[in-house]
Amino acid sequence: MIRPAPALTSWLLAALAAGGLGLIGCADQAGEEIEGTPEEVLSPEFPDATQGDTPIESEATVIEGDDEPFVEPPAEPGLEPDPLPVPTTEPGASDAASAGEDSGRAVPEDDELPAVTHDELLARIAENDSKVTLVDCWASWCDPCKENFPHVIDMAGAYADRGLKVIALSFDSGTEVEDIDQAQIAEAKKFLAGLDVSRVENLRHGQLLGESFEAFNITTIPAVFLYDAEGNEVARFTYDDPENQFTYDMVETKVAELLGVEPAGVVEPSE
Incomplete structure (x- = not known):
């Protein structure tokens, strides 16, 4: 001054x-x-700039140069700059749905055919309270599997009240590590949708096809496995031995034996 x-x-x-x-x-x-x-x-x-007798300090900006100082007047009272937009997510956070869209890959819906590994399957069997658990290995591309699937449904209905639990395990998955065959899985769901599978637990073996065969130590399907209440395998029916082929009436006979009941005869003997 x-x-x-x-x-x-x-x-x-x-x-x-x-x-x-x-x-x-x-x-x-x-x-x-x-x-x-x-x-x-x-x-x-x-x-x-004043209110009553008390002066209010100005927020003017002084820009100095070679000439006389230039005083930039303060902003008009009551006008404030628009606030910056607040981010809706924290930095680094990701949304699963948008991530799926960005990647271009569809997220498979497994609610109708949940995937399980071999160990997870055995854990499920050991945890249930059934006397006997029947696991039928099948696939949408296996015609003999689909032809015999009605026998699996019949046994599930006939022996459910006698202590039998039936699991239909689909081998629809694919053969490449990075290429799970969604078309196969869709075909499996479509096939099951045309049947009354209310008494059957439908699962999919969540490993590649070769790993599925290796896990069960088989070379072909259909194949049927029977487990006791503790989850121990007590019988198996496969087509691995050309000289010892099985039929589903043979499976029913063994199921009745393990349950300690008379066979219901829901599966017609094969000729």
Whole structure:
């Protein structure tokens, strides 16, 4: 802020007066006071910059350069810049649905045919309270499997109240690690949709085809496995031995034997 010059001594004023010079400036404390520059000129007030008798500091920005300083007036009262948009997710967070769209891959819906590994299957068998569990291995591309599937359904209905649990395990998966065959799985679901499988637990072996065969130590399907209440395998029926082929009436006979009941005869003996 510019201040008036300090008062001059009386001897200086006398000398200047004697020389006939007029002086505009500050006043000597002991002499006549000289009116200085008005305060409103030295400290201009911006409109609405005061409230009552209390001055409000201005937020003007001073930009200095080679010329006279330029004073940027403050923003008008009550106007604030628009706030920045608030992100809806934290940095690094991902949404599963959008990730699926970005990758271009459809997320398979396994609710109708849940995938299980061999160990998970055995754990399920050991945890249930059935006396005997029948596991029928089949696939949508296996015609003999589909032809015999009605026998599996019949046994499930006839022996459910006698302690039998039936699991139909689909081998529809594919043969490549990065290429699970969704078309096969869709065909399996379509096949099951045309049958009454309400008494059958439908699962899919969640490994590649070769691994599925290896897990059960078989080379072809259909194949049927029987487990006791503790989850131990007690009988198997496969086509691996050309000299020892099985039929589903043979499976029913063994089921009845393990349950300790008379065969219901729901599967017609094969000729």
